[in-house]
Amino acid sequence: MAVIVAADDDPAMCRLISRILQGVGHTVVTVNDGAAAIAQVRERRPDLILLDGEMPPGMSGFDAYLLLHDDDDLSAIPVMMVTGSATPDRVRQQLPEVCDVVTKPFTPEELLNCVRQVLGAPPGAST
Template sequence: MARILVADDDVDIRELVEFKLSTMGHDIVAVGDGAAAIEACRAEKPDLAVLDVMMPGVSGLDAIREIRADADLAGLPVILLTARAQEADVETGFDSGADDYITKPFSPRELAARVDALLARTP
């Protein structure tokens, strides 16, 4: 299956996402902040990243901007998973380079379906 980076500062959310995606057969790399997410993307070369927007230090939005600016990572599919549900927040997420945007609280089944759909579209 795929190698997926999960970045969320909330341990419970991170472990839930990690558990759901690992039961689907994916190899999960889990980190707790945006800076670690960028480092892990460069080191691990994941097939997809799931990033929280609001993390201490480097936010998910800043992380995705750095990922998109890196020629080796620019094509990495990224899902933003966040409590920020206002229309302007969603627009900012997509403007930052997100491929999908899921708001918390979320359904693990919906997350799984969106991960599968995004991976299916990725060459």
């Protein structure tokens, strides 16, 4: 299964994301800001990165995405934005190369379907 780094400043959201993704066999590392996400990505080289767009106080997910995207060693790792503050269209305008956008609140099925699509698993697979 995949190794996923998930960054969100809300501990309850980190627990929810972790529970959903670990429930289907993924390894999930959660952090609470963009700088910690970048550090974990450099250390673990995950298969997928989930970033909350707004993460005060510190580096936002949008800022972290731009740094990851500009880093030749890390830019190939797919990034999904998980946000409650922006519409998917707005996120895609700002970050056109983001793999997918999940809006909060989301259902476990919505999150899993997006992860399956980004990781390339077929729709019926238990990813």
